[in-house]
Amino acid sequence: MKTFGLIGFPLAHSFSKKYYDAKIERERIPGVGYELYPIPDITDFPGLVEKHPRLMGVNVTIPYKIAVMDYVDRLSPEAEAIDAVNCIRIERGNSGKPILTGYNTDIYGFTESLKPLLKPHHNAALVLGNGGAAKAVSFALGKLGIAHTLVSRSARPGQLGYAQLDSAVIGIHPLIINTTPLGTFPHVADCPDIPYHLLDDRHLLYDLVYNPAETAFLKQGKVRGAAIKNGLEMLELQAERNWEIWNAGG
Structure with missing residues (x-):
């Protein structure tokens, strides 16, 4: 199953989880799930990406919108301009090393x-x-x-x-x-x-x-x-x- 998710800490109340679960059910999108990934430290993020090979994208919330920029390979112009990322696309090719691109969709x-x-x-x-x-x-x-x-x-x-x-x-x-x-x-x-x-x-x-x-x-x-x-x-x-x-x- 292709997976998307949310990283941050803590994640007690998540708009994203409710929104995407409802979207997947309403639009009957097969083979897709959305999960919460509360990570106590941003240094846990690379391990999370490695541990979940079907993880293809994440939302980023407090307190990691700035710190996560150290862990992406590329930035969109908007994310680079304001030094904040709230969305990451994870591309997984045959080379084995995922490529992470950071975006800011709040704008x-x-x-x-x-x-x-x-x-x-x-x-x-x-x-x-x-x-x-x-x-x-x-x-x-x-x-x-x-x-x-x-x-x-x-x-x-x-x-x-x-x-x-x-x-x-x-x-x-x-x-x-x-x-x-x-x-x-x-x-x-x-x-x-x-x-x-x-x-x-x-x-x-x-x-x-x-x-x-x-x-x-x-x-x-x-x-x-x-x-x-x-x-x-x-x-x-x-x-x-x-x-x-x-x-x-x-």
Whole structure:
């Protein structure tokens, strides 16, 4: 059986496992399985690939999206640009040594889920957070031609602090994207510390969090007339892109 899977640690709750199991059953795809591979250390990854000769591709999640880059043979341009991999295709030829190619499909998922929501005035964005997800979002916004500024707890060159988000800043950034985990279940009351009272119907709020479906961040925007979107479709789109890469070579 050809196998795909997810590496990370821990893997208590997996969107990927549920998604691909449902896809395989719904589309009646024969001879394919999807497994979870919780590895305590990224140095265990080569042994995992060797031990499972039918493993043809993996998703990569926290905390290995950067560290796994040391174990792939090639990188897609997007993965190389943002220094993060969330999808690996494993090609196994007759030579015996598998060839691993790293991709970043978070960029694709975010871009394709955001594009239908954009209006002409959504020409500048605030990206809340400065981690790996923020890198993927920033890269996508750059490709879309949308100016953007990172926001974090502390101001630094090229990056605003939350305390600097006044009416002028909020007014000229009609697109606000949360890339932090704030508001994720069970901490549903948490949300980024932005001045929500300054939002209006020109704003679009996008939250990479999808559980709950409507976070406190999104709720506060919604009551002020802003358009809102959670991260579920982004995950679904990147999952389908992963499948294409694994089965058709990208």
